[in-house]
Structure formats: structure tokens, C-alpha cells
Amino acid sequence: MRARYATYRLDFNFLAQTSRESMRHKDTYFLCLAPDGDKDFTRAGWGEAALFGGLSAEDGPDYLPTLHALCRAINHGEPLPDITEYSSLRMAVETARADMESGGRHEPFTAARLDIPINGLIWIDTFDATIRSIETKARRFEVIKIKVGRLEADEEAEILRYIRRVNPSAIIRLDANGAYHTLDRAMERIEAYARHGIHSIEQPVPQRQYELMREVIRLSPFPVALDEELIGVNGVAEKHDLLDELRPAYIILKPTLCGGFSGSKEWIEAAGRVGAGWWFTSALESNVGLNAIARFTASLPGPKMCQGLGTGQIYSNNIPSPLDMQGQCLISRPDVQWVMPALEWTEP
Structure with a gap:
């Protein structure tokens, strides 16, 4: 299995306001997992690690290094880092794996029409x-x-x-x-x-x-x-x-x-x-x-x-x-x- 990640900035259509903060944009991370032999990630599963800055318990300087270490461990067959306390990384891995296993059709967990x-x-x-x-x-x-x-x-x-x-x-x-x-x-x-x-x-x-x-x-x-x-x-x-x-x-x-x-x-x-x-x-x-x-x-x-x-x-x-x-x-x-x-x- 191969792994890679990328950052993507999402821009709000409006000034998003809660009782905590106001936001114009939000950064998120995509994780792709591809089966062995799929070097071009054509059948890869996609997952999203939507870190919620300022609210998530995982928000901190170790977040991106942990995502990097996770992908490296997958690519080199090394022991995986402990991501128990990284909720969004857990969601990304679970989604990408389920999507990959369903053929990379963006149908993780169920192929039924929503x-x-x-x-x-x-x-x-x-x-x-x-x-x-x-x-x-x-x-x-x-x-x-x-x-x-x-x-x-x-x-x-x-x-x-x-x-x-x-x-x-x-x-x-x-x-x-x-x-x-x-x-x-x-x-x-x-x-x-x-x-x-x-x-x-x-x-x-x-x-x-x-x-x-x-x-x-x-x-x-x-x-x-x-x-x-x-x-x-x-x-x-x-x-x-x-x-x-x-x-x-x-x-x-x-x-x-x-x-x-x-x-x-x-x-x-x-x-x-x-x-x-x-x-x-x-x-x-x-x-x-x-x-x-x-x-x-x-x-x-x-x-x-x-x-x-x-x-x-x-x-x-x-x-x-x-x-x-x-x-x-x-x-x-x-x-x-x-x-x-x-x-x-x-x-x-």
C-alpha cells in the first residue's frame, strides 16, 4: 500500500461565525491510500483529515509531522505512529482505506445511493x-x-x-x-x-x-x-x-x-x-x-x-x-x- 497527503484551503462563501470565532477560510488535508502496484494512485481511496484549529484536541505543532510520519511508515513498511489522539487522522485513514477497498469510487462504507x-x-x-x-x-x-x-x-x-x-x-x-x-x-x-x-x-x-x-x-x-x-x-x-x-x-x-x-x-x-x-x-x-x-x-x-x-x-x-x-x-x-x-x- 502507498500513501500520500496534500493540503487544501477551503474558502467560505461568507464570514462564518460561531460564538467562538469568525472564519474566512479553513485548511484541510487529504490522504490518499493506493493498493500495491498502483504507482499512479489511479485506484486510490481518498480520506480527509479536517483538522479543526482552535477546537480539536489534536491541534498543535505535532499534527503535520504525525501525518507525514504516518504516510512514511505506510510507504516504508515501518511501525505506524500512534494516532489514537488524532481524531481527524483516524477518520482520514478509515475513510481512505474503505474507499480504496471499494475501488476508489468515493463510496466508503456503503455504495448505496444517499x-x-x-x-x-x-x-x-x-x-x-x-x-x-x-x-x-x-x-x-x-x-x-x-x-x-x-x-x-x-x-x-x-x-x-x-x-x-x-x-x-x-x-x-x-x-x-x-x-x-x-x-x-x-x-x-x-x-x-x-x-x-x-x-x-x-x-x-x-x-x-x-x-x-x-x-x-x-x-x-x-x-x-x-x-x-x-x-x-x-x-x-x-x-x-x-x-x-x-x-x-x-x-x-x-x-x-x-x-x-x-x-x-x-x-x-x-x-x-x-x-x-x-x-x-x-x-x-x-x-x-x-x-x-x-x-x-x-x-x-x-x-x-x-x-x-x-x-x-x-x-x-x-x-x-x-x-x-x-x-x-x-x-x-x-x-x-x-x-x-x-x-x-x-x-x-
Whole structure:
């Protein structure tokens, strides 16, 4: 097997804002694995290591050297470096291997045509711009996700009222990205949100504030989901202990951040033991990573909740792919081909 990697800068179509930061672009890494004898990587599998700078536990000076060492070890038959704590590298390897084993057709985990219900995501912007986004998203999607914690309370209240006017039956999911640092602050906002019939709120307080999170989960009038709380928790026993202690209603699975696909399976098992639901969410991956998450989700048995997958439309230079939207579902179009970019590859 041969391995190589390349860097790719994704440019947002807008100023992407969360309660943590604002972004104009995002760098990602592609990993290709080719079977023995395929020197030109014509049947290679593609994976994406979508390092999330400033949030991922793996973000640091050793990241790129570890990716380089991983490819070198594969190419020279050396022992592989330990990437247990490198979630995005784990996802990239798992995706590229699965894609390679399916013939390099960008169909890792399942070759079935995708048809996955997803939520409509409303990004934080100015109040007026957010209202304009609602006009499109709230009319199109039955499940709406909106990021909160950046605007003033009265502006957020008006936004939620507007969603209800546009789509009275909408299922509204909130994502706070750890915006509230005290119990009083968190509960003040949560109780205000409750007036608008909220389905759930993701990560209302910063990660690792276990006592605070436990109290918010206990007191909240609607369900709380753990998101960033899962980052950096890699051991199976640690996963079980965390969910047993906090008892969330839901967990949000981002393979890029929570241990790749193998780690996500462990989280699903741990969630089942405490009766917590789950859904997958993309983490600003390109279409390569989005396709992998969608196909992995589709491969899992049983009924699933509406997923938090992106649409691939947030970047001006995303990888052209068969991924598309049909109604409220992310689909793969059989009549559209992938168009992979020409990249400067490193093959150590």
C-alpha cells in the first residue's frame, strides 16, 4: 500500500461565525491510500483529515509531522505512529482505506445511493442577515439548527419568534458552542429559549465544566446534548464514565473531532447504555469528508434522527461531487461525477 497527503484551503462563501470565532477560510488535508502496484494512485481511496484549529484536541505543532510520519511508515513498511489522539487522522485513514477497498469510487462504507434527512443550519450573522437566512431555511426544512450565544438576548428572542412565524411546526435545535460560563447565565438564556418550544440545546457551557454541565442538564426544561464535551475523550471506559456522570439526552457525533468512525461507534454504544439519543454532524469538512460521514451514517442499522450534515455549499471552492440536496435530504446523484483537484502531493 502507498500513501500520500496534500493540503487544501477551503474558502467560505461568507464570514462564518460561531460564538467562538469568525472564519474566512479553513485548511484541510487529504490522504490518499493506493493498493500495491498502483504507482499512479489511479485506484486510490481518498480520506480527509479536517483538522479543526482552535477546537480539536489534536491541534498543535505535532499534527503535520504525525501525518507525514504516518504516510512514511505506510510507504516504508515501518511501525505506524500512534494516532489514537488524532481524531481527524483516524477518520482520514478509515475513510481512505474503505474507499480504496471499494475501488476508489468515493463510496466508503456503503455504495448505496444517499438519501439522508438533514437539518437546515442558520449561521450567526448580523440580526438582519440572520432573518434573511431564516426566510430560506425555515421554509425549506422541518428541523432547524441555529447557533446561539453571540447575539443579545432580545435579538435571539426575536429570531426564534420569527422562525415560529415562518414555520410554526419547525423542530428547533440550538447550538451554544459553550457560550455560557455560569449557571445563572446559562439558565437565564435556556429559560428564555424554552418559551419558543425548543427541541434541544448543544453544549450550553464550556467543555470539562462537569459540575456546571450536570446542573444545567438537571435544570433545563428541554433536553441538553453534549458536543464539544466528547472531544479528546478516547478510551472506551472514559466514554462510558462521562455519559454515566452527565446523563445527557443526546450526544452529537463529529467523527473529525471524536475519534473517527471507530470512536463514533464506541460513543453510540456508550449512549445506548444511558438511554441517550445521537445524531451525526459534519465539522466544516469538504465534500470528501461530508460524503464519508453521510455514507457511514447510512451504513448503520436501525432508524435514525434527522442528521446535522452540511450541504457542501458553504465553500466557494469545494470539491465538485455528486452530493446534492433534494427537498430536506442530502442525496448522491448517480449522473454526476467527482472532479478531484490537482494538488501538490507529499509522498514521504
